[in-house]
Amino acid sequence: xxxxxxxASDRNGALLTDLYELTMMEAYHREDLHDTAVFDxxxxxLPDNRNYLLAAGLESxxxxxxxxxxxxxxxxxxxxxxxxxxxxxxxxxxxxxxGDVFAIPEGTPVFPNEPILEIVAPLPQAQLAETMLxxxxxxxxxxxxxxxxxxxxxxxxxxxxxxxxxxxGIDASLKAARAFHIAGADATSNVLAGQxxxxxxxxxxxxxxxxAHADEQAAFEAFATAYPETVLLVDTYDTLEGVRKxxxxxxxxxxxFRVRAIRLDSGDLARLARESRAILDxxxxxxxxxxxxxxxxxxxxxxLRAQDAPIDGYGVGTHMGVSEDAPYLDSAYKLVEYAxxxxxxxxxHKVTLPGRKQVFRQLDDRGTYQRDLVTRGYExxxxxxxxxxxxxxxxxxxxxxxxxxxxRSHARREREALPxxxxxxEAAPAPYPVAVSEDLKKTAETLRQRLSS
Amino acid sequence: xxxxxxxASDRNGALLTDLYELTMMEAYHREDLHDTAVFDxxxxxLPDNRNYLLAAGLESxxxxxxxxxxxxxxxxxxxxxxxxxxxxxxxxxxxxxxGDVFAIPEGTPVFPNEPILEIVAPLPQAQLAETMLxxxxxxxxxxxxxxxxxxxxxxxxxxxxxxxxxxxGIDASLKAARAFHIAGADATSNVLAGQxxxxxxxxxxxxxxxxAHADEQAAFEAFATAYPETVLLVDTYDTLEGVRKxxxxxxxxxxxFRVRAIRLDSGDLARLARESRAILDxxxxxxxxxxxxxxxxxxxxxxLRAQDAPIDGYGVGTHMGVSEDAPYLDSAYKLVEYAxxxxxxxxxHKVTLPGRKQVFRQLDDRGTYQRDLVTRGYExxxxxxxxxxxxxxxxxxxxxxxxxxxxRSHARREREALPxxxxxxEAAPAPYPVAVSEDLKKTAETLRQRLSS
Numbered sequence: 001x002x003x004x005x006x007x008a009s010d011r012n013g014a015l016l017t018d019l020y021e022l023t024m025m026e027a028y029h030r031e032d033l034h035d036t037a038v039f040d041x042x043x044x045x046l047p048d049n050r051n052y053l054l055a056a057g058l059e060s061x062x063x064x065x066x067x068x069x070x071x072x073x074x075x076x077x078x079x080x081x082x083x084x085x086x087x088x089x090x091x092x093x094x095x096x097x098x099g100d101v102f103a104i105p106e107g108t109p110v111f112p113n114e115p116i117l118e119i120v121a122p123l124p125q126a127q128l129a130e131t132m133l134x135x136x137x138x139x140x141x142x143x144x145x146x147x148x149x150x151x152x153x154x155x156x157x158x159x160x161x162x163x164x165x166x167x168x169g170i171d172a173s174l175k176a177a178r179a180f181h182i183a184g185a186d187a188t189s190n191v192l193a194g195q196x197x198x199x200x201x202x203x204x205x206x207x208x209x210x211x212a213h214a215d216e217q218a219a220f221e222a223f224a225t226a227y228p229e230t231v232l233l234v235d236t237y238d239t240l241e242g243v244r245k246x247x248x249x250x251x252x253x254x255x256x257f258r259v260r261a262i263r264l265d266s267g268d269l270a271r272l273a274r275e276s277r278a279i280l281d282x283x284x285x286x287x288x289x290x291x292x293x294x295x296x297x298x299x300x301x302x303x304l305r306a307q308d309a310p311i312d313g314y315g316v317g318t319h320m321g322v323s324e325d326a327p328y329l330d331s332a333y334k335l336v337e338y339a340x341x342x343x344x345x346x347x348x349h350k351v352t353l354p355g356r357k358q359v360f361r362q363l364d365d366r367g368t369y370q371r372d373l374v375t376r377g378y379e380x381x382x383x384x385x386x387x388x389x390x391x392x393x394x395x396x397x398x399x400x401x402x403x404x405x406x407x408r409s410h411a412r413r414e415r416e417a418l419p420x421x422x423x424x425x426e427a428a429p430a431p432y433p434v435a436v437s438e439d440l441k442k443t444a445e446t447l448r449q450r451l452s453s
Numbered sequence: 454x455x456x457x458x459x460x461a462s463d464r465n466g467a468l469l470t471d472l473y474e475l476t477m478m479e480a481y482h483r484e485d486l487h488d489t490a491v492f493d494x495x496x497x498x499l500p501d502n503r504n505y506l507l508a509a510g511l512e513s514x515x516x517x518x519x520x521x522x523x524x525x526x527x528x529x530x531x532x533x534x535x536x537x538x539x540x541x542x543x544x545x546x547x548x549x550x551x552g553d554v555f556a557i558p559e560g561t562p563v564f565p566n567e568p569i570l571e572i573v574a575p576l577p578q579a580q581l582a583e584t585m586l587x588x589x590x591x592x593x594x595x596x597x598x599x600x601x602x603x604x605x606x607x608x609x610x611x612x613x614x615x616x617x618x619x620x621x622g623i624d625a626s627l628k629a630a631r632a633f634h635i636a637g638a639d640a641t642s643n644v645l646a647g648q649x650x651x652x653x654x655x656x657x658x659x660x661x662x663x664x665a666h667a668d669e670q671a672a673f674e675a676f677a678t679a680y681p682e683t684v685l686l687v688d689t690y691d692t693l694e695g696v697r698k699x700x701x702x703x704x705x706x707x708x709x710f711r712v713r714a715i716r717l718d719s720g721d722l723a724r725l726a727r728e729s730r731a732i733l734d735x736x737x738x739x740x741x742x743x744x745x746x747x748x749x750x751x752x753x754x755x756x757l758r759a760q761d762a763p764i765d766g767y768g769v770g771t772h773m774g775v776s777e778d779a780p781y782l783d784s785a786y787k788l789v790e791y792a793x794x795x796x797x798x799x800x801x802h803k804v805t806l807p808g809r810k811q812v813f814r815q816l817d818d819r820g821t822y823q824r825d826l827v828t829r830g831y832e833x834x835x836x837x838x839x840x841x842x843x844x845x846x847x848x849x850x851x852x853x854x855x856x857x858x859x860x861r862s863h864a865r866r867e868r869e870a871l872p873x874x875x876x877x878x879e880a881a882p883a884p885y886p887v888a889v890s891e892d893l894k895k896t897a898e899t900l901r902q903r904l905s906s
Contacts, residue, residue, distance in 0.1 A: 015645035016623060018615070019656030022644065027658075027679045033665055077648040083680070123665055130659075131643075134618035135626060142621075162471070165587035166781045168595075168629075170469060171622030173588060190584075191475065192468035195530040203472030205480075206583075208788035211796040212486055212576055226480045227536070237799045237904055318781050327780035328619050328771050335661035343664040346690045451690055 014070045014095070015077070017131040022078070025124040026088045035339035037126045038356050041117040041137055042334075043110070047326035051422040052109040052432065054148045054411060055116050056179045057140030059106065061133050062396050065097045068129070097125050101391035104359065105402070107144070107182050107411030108386060109418055111434045114359045114374060116141065118387060123338060130333045138331040139172065143179035146298075146323040148415060149425060150316055151184035153298040155305060158313035160202045161188040162293060163321025176321060182407050184415075189315075197404060204263070210236040217245050224249070228258040231291060234276070235266050243276045247283035261289035261312065269294070270309040277310040291315060297324065298425055342447055353440060354447050359386040369417055371433035376440050467523045467548070468530070470584040475531070478577040479541045488792035490579045491809050494570040494590055495787075496563070500779035504875040505562040505885065507601045507864060508569050509632045510593030512559065514586050515849050518550045521582070550578050554844035557812065558855070560597070560635050560864030561839060562871055564887045567812045567827060569594065571840060576791060583786045591784040592625065596632035599751075599776040601868060602878060603769055604637035606751040608758060611766035613655045614641040615746060616774025629774060635860050637868075642768075650857060657716070663689040670698050677702070681711040684744060687729070688719050696729045700736035714742035714765065722747070723762040730763040744768060750777065751878055797900055806893060807900050812839040822870055824886035829893050 028034070043053060070078075070092040078084050078092070099121020110116055116137060119126045151159050161180045164173040177193030187202035188194060194201035205223055210233065213219035220232050234242030243262060250257040262280070264272050269292045280288050292304065293315030301314055318324065334352045335343050342354030356377030361384045364370045373381050390400045402410070421428040436444075481487070496506060523531075523545040531537050531545070552574020563569055569590060572579045604612050614633045617626040630646030640655035641647060647654035658676055663686065666672035673685050687695030696715060703710040715733070717725050722745045733741050745757065746768030754767055771777065787805045788796050795807030809830030814837045817823045826834050843853045855863070874881040889897075 012645055012648070015648055016617070016626065017644055018617060018642040019644050019647075019654045020642065020658055021656075023656065023680060023683075024658055024662045027662065027676050028665070030679050031675050037661075037665065039661070074648070078644075081647075081654065127659075127661060130661075131618050132623075135620065135623065138619050139621045164469070164471060165584050165786075166591050166784060167588065168592045168621035168775070169624030169627075170585075170588065171624040173469065175622055189471040189473065191470055191472050191531075192465055194472075194534075195465070195468055195527070201472045201534065203474075203476065205473055205477055206580075207798045208490075208492070208580060208583075209477045209480065211788045211798060212481070212490065212791045222484050223480050226483050227476060230476075322621070322775075322780040324780055327775040327777055331619060333618075335664045338665045345660045345664060 012071065012074055013064060013132065014068055014128070015074050016135070017128055021128050021130055023083065024127050026084055028124045028127065029088055029091055034122045034124065036120060037123040037335055038337035039119045039126045039130070040115040040332075040334055040336050040352070040357065041119070041133055042115050042332055043112050043141070044330040044332055045112050046431070047329065049325055049425075049427060050145060051424065051428045052111060052145070052418060053141055053329070054144035054183055054415075055104045055108045055110045055141055056106050056144035056182055057137035057175070058103050058117070058390065059401070060136040060140065060175065061103075061117060062101065062391055062401075064132050064136065065099075065101065065129060065391065066394065066396060068095070068097045070095055095125075096394060097121065097129065098394040099125055099391070100389065100393065102387045103390045104386045105388065105407070105410065107407040107414065109369070109414055109422075110141075111372060111432050113353065113434060114372060115357055115387060118356065120356070134331055134333050136175070138329055140175050140179045142323050142326070142329050143176040143320075144183045144411075146320050146326070147180040147183035147185055148411070149298040150301065150320050152415065152423060153301040153305070153425060154314055157301070157305075157311060158186045159184065160313065160315050161185050161190065161320070162315040162317035164190045166318040167321040173321075178404070180320065181404065182411050184408065184412055185316075199404070204231040205233050207233065207236045216242060217249070220245060220249055224257070224259055228256070229260045231261040231263050232259055233263045233265060235264055239264060239267055239272050240275055240279065243279045246288070247279055247285065250283055250285055259288060261291050263291040263293060263315070265294045269311070270304050270307040273304075273309040273311050289313065293317065295319065302425055342443055344444065344447055344451070346448065346451055353436065353444055355440070355443055357387070357440070360384065361386055363417065367417055368419055369422075369432065371435060373435045373437060374440060375437040376443065379437055379439055381437065465524065465527055466517060466585065467521055467581070468527050469588070470581055474581050474583055476536065477580050479537055481577045481580065482541055482544055487575045487577065489573060490576040490788055491790035492572045492579045492583070492786055493568040493789050493805070493810065494572070494586055495568050495785055496565050496594070497783040497785055498565050499884070500782065502778055502878075502880060503598060504877065504881045505564060505598070505871060506594055506782070507597035507636055507868075508557045508561045508563045508594055509559050509597035509635055510590035510628070511556050511570070511843065512854070513589040513593065513628065514570060515554065515844055515854075517585050517589065518552075518554065518582060518844065519847065519849060521548070521550045523548055548578075549847060550574065550582065551847040552578055552844070553842065553846065555840045556843045557839045558841065558860070558863065560860040560867065562822070562867055563594075564825060564885050566806065566887060567825060568810055568840060571809065573809070587784055587786050589628070591782055593628050593632045595776050595779075595782050596629040596773075597636045597864075599773050599779070600633040600636035600638055601864070602751040603754065603773050605868065605876060606754040606758070606878060607767055610754070610758075610764060611639045612637065613766065613768045614638050614643065614773070615768040615770035617643045619771040620774040626774075631857070633773065634857065635864050637861065637865055652857070657684040658686050660686065660689045662686075669695060670702070673698060673702055677710070677712055681709070682713045684714040684716050685712055686716045686718060688717055688725075692717060692720055692725050693728055693732065696732045699741070700732055700738060703736055703738055703741075712741060714744050716744040716746060716768070718747045722764070723757050723760040726757075726762040726764050742766065746770065748772065755878055795896055795900055797897065797904070799901065799904055806889065806897055808893070808896055810840070810893070813837065814839055816870065820870055821872055822875075822885065824888060826888045826890060827893060828890040829896065832890055832892055834890065
C-alpha cells in the first residue's frame with residue numbers, strides 16, 4: 001500500500017478503472033477477443049429539469065487515452081491482488097490505446113441516445129477505458145449543462161464560478177471551472193483553474209477580512225487602499241449600513257475612490273439591491289456596480305431578474321458546482337458492435353441501439369434546431385453530421401482540438417440555435433425530436449429478434 | 454497558460470484556492486495582520502434527510518497543510534495576473550503553514566455547529582487554506598455520511614462501492630472510496646483507490662462481456678474458466694433464463710463449478726432475487742450468493758430487506774457516489790478569534806459562535822450518545838472532549854494519525870452508539886441535542902451587543 005496522497009498523479013491513470021474492466025480484459029485476452037469493438041458513450045434520458053445537455057469532457061478523455069500506460073508500480077499492485085496471470089500483466093506492461101475516437105465537439109447541445117463519444121478499438125482497450133471516459137465526460141457534461149442554464153438566466157449579467165469549496169474534490173473543481181467557462185461563465189474564483197486553463201480569475205474579500213479589523217469602515221479603507229478597483233463585501237454586519245459606509249468613503253476620498261462594485265451575500269437580495277442602488281445613486285455612484293451571491297442558481301437569478309433587481313453580476317457557487325437539482329446524468333457506455341457484428345442488450349428499460357452511428361442535426365430556415373436524426377454510420381442524411389473523427393490509431397488529430405475560447409464561442413452560438421422551448425428553465429412541453437433512421441431501426445429489430453429467440 | 458492536464462499535481466496545491474484568499478492575504482500582509490487567527494470548519498445545518506454526519510477528510514486536510522508551497526510556476530502565474538506586489542510574491546515564495554490544528558477524528562458522528570476542524574495559525578496562512586480545507590472535508594464528510602446510512606440499511610449484507618463512473622471527477626472517486634470504507638463499505642470497484650488506500654477491490658463482469666460473445670452461455674463458461682470463483686451477471690437478455698443457464702452449467706461442470714454468486718442489475722430486484730434463489734436452490738446451489746445492483750441507495754436497500762429479498766450483497770453506485778438526495782452540506786469556515794479577541798459575523802441567519810472551542814460528548818449509562826455540549830476552549834465539562842490536537846507548528850502529530858482500519862472500527866462503534874432516532878433513515882422527530890455552554894453564550898452575546906451598537 002502506497003502512502004495516502006491527496007493528489008492523484010498522471011502516472012497512475014490506468015488504474016482509475018473498475019476492477020471488472022481488468023478482469024474482463026484478462027478474459028478477452030485469454031479468449032483472444034482482440035477484434036475491433038465499438039462503444040457508444042451517451043445519456044439515456046434527461047433529468048426532469050433539463051431540456052438539453054451541453055457536451056463537455058472530450059479534451060480530458062483524449063488526454064487520458066493518449067497517456068494510458070501501466071507503470072511498474074501499477075503492475076506490482078495488480079500482481080499483489082492474485083487475480084491476474086503473469087502473461088496478462090506482461091500484456092499490460094506494453095499496453096497502449098491504439099483506437100479511433102469519434103465525438104460530438106465540446107460545447108454542442110446533445111440529447112438522449114445520441115453518442116457523445118464513439119470509441120472504435122480492440123475490445124480490451126475500449127473496455128478498460130470505460131470508467132474513466134464516463135467519469136470525465138459525465139461530470140463535465142453535467143456541469144456544462146447546468147451552467148448553460150445559469151448563464152442563460154443571467155442574461156447580460158456576468159456569471160462567476162464561486163463553487164470550488166463545495167464541489168466534490170479537487171478534480172471536480174478544476175474540470176467544472178472549465179465546463180462553466182465553455183457554457184459561458186465569465187470567470188472563476190479558482191486560481192488553479194485560471195492557471196491550468198487560462199480562464200479569467202475573479203474575487204475580492206470575504207467576511208473574515210472585515211471581521212479581522214476593528215470595524216467595517218477600517219476594513220473597507222484598508223482593502224480599497226491595497227486594491228483601488230475592488231469589490232467591497234457589505235453584508236458582514238448590517239447590509240445597508242455597509243453600503244452607506246461605502247458612500248461615505250466615496251465622499252471623503254473624492255477622486256481616489258475607484259471601488260468598482262459592492263457585493264451582497266445574504267438576505268433578500270432583490271430588496272437589498274434596490275435599496276443599495278438608491279444609496280449609491282444618491283451619492284453619485286452610478287458607476288459602482290452591484291454583485292450578488294449566496295445560494296444562487298438559475299431559478300434564483302431568473303427570479304431576481306423578474307423583480308428587476310439592479311444586479312450587474314452573480315457569484316454562483318454550490319448549486320451550480322454540484323448541479324444541485326440534478327447531481328448526475330443517466331450516462332452509459334455500451335458495446336454496440338464487435339468484430340463487425342452489431343450488438344445490443346435487452347435488459348428491461350435499457351435497450352441500446354446497435355452498430356456505428358452518425359447524428360445529423362437539421363435546422364429550420366432561421367437556423368434553429370429542428371430535429372436530430374440518428375443513423376447508421378454509413379448513412380447520408382440532410383443536416384450537419386455531429387460526430388467527427390478526433391483521434392486515429394491512438395493519436396489525436398491536432399486540427400480537431402479547438403482552444404477553449406473557440407469552444408466557448410461555439411457553445412454560445414449553438415445555445416442560441418436551440419428552440420425556445422428547450423432553452424426555457426422549466427421542462428419543455430415536448431422533448432426535442434431525436435429520430436432514428438429506418439435502417440438503424442431495422443438493424444435493431446432484426447438483432448432483437450435474433451437475441452430473444 | 455500551461456497545457457490542459459487531466460491530473461492536477463501536488464506541486465500546484467497552493468493555487469487550489471479562491472482568488473479572494475490571495476487578495477485578502479496580500480492585504481493582511483500589507484497591514485501586518487499576522488497575528489494568530491482561529492477558524493472553525495463546521496456544518497451549519499443538516500440536510501432534510503440526515504440525522505447525523507460522519508466526519509471525514511482530516512487526513513487529506515493535514516497532508517495538504519503539510520505540503521503547502523508556492524512553486525516557481527505558481528508565482529510566475531500569480532505575477533502575470535498583475536494584482537500582486539513583488540513584496541507579496543517574495544513572501545509567498547517562503548510560505549509555509551506553521552499553525553496548529555485541532556480536529557474531531559475521522560469516522561466520528563458530528564452535528565451542526567460543532568467545529569470539525571479548528572485552525573489556529575497566523576491570519577494569512579489560515580485564510581489561504583480555507584478553500585481546500587472546505588473542499589476536502591466537505592466532500593469526504595458528505596460521502597461518509599451518505600455511506601453510513603447505506604451500510605446501516607444493508608445490515609449484514611455486503612456493500613461495494615460501484616460509483617467511480619458517475620462521481621464528480623477523479624479526486625471524488627478516490628476520496629469517496631476511502632470515505633465509504635470508513636463508513637463501513639466492504640470494498641470498492643475503484644482499482645486506484647485500492648492501490649492508494651489499501652481498500653479491498655471487487656468486481657467481475659459487465660454486460661459488454663456477455664454481448665461480446667456469441668451467446669450468454671458461452672460467455673458464462675469462458676469467464677468461469679478464467680475466474681472459477683467469480684460472480685456472473687445474469688440480466689443481459691432475460692434474467693431468469695440467465696440464472697437457469699448458471700444452474701445448467703453447475704450440473705454439467707460438477708465439482709469444477711465454483712461460481713461464488715450471481716448479480717442482478719435491473720428489473721424488480723426483490724422478485725428476481727426470490728425467483729433466482731428458488732432456481733439456484735432447486736439446483737442444489739444454496740452456497741451461490743445473490744448480489745444486487747442498479748440505482749441502489751439506502752432507501753432501496755431498506756425496501757428490499759423489508760420484502761425479505763434473499764440478497765447477500767449490494768453494489769451501490771451513483772446514488773451513494775454523488776449523495777444524490779443531499780449533494781452538498783451547508784459547510785462553513787469562519788474566523789472566530791483574531792489576536793486573542795473573539796470574532797463573529799452578524800449577517801442574517803448566519804450567526805457564528807466566537808472563540809476557540811471544545812465539544813464534549815455525553816453518554817448515557819448504556820453508552821448511547823445523550824447530548825453534546827459546545828464550550829469555550831478552556832472550559833471543563835462532563836463527557837468526552839472530541840477536538841484533539843493533530844498538528845502543531847505545521848507538523849503532524851504522528852501518534853494522532855490512525856490507519857484506515859482503525860478509523861473504520863471507530864466509525865462502526867460510534868454509529869452503534871447513536872440514538873436509534875438519529876440512526877433511522879427517516880428524519881428524526883427531534884434533532885440530537887447540541888447545547889452551548891453558558892460561558893460561550895455569554896461571550897457571543899457580549900460580542901453581538903458590541904458589534905450591533
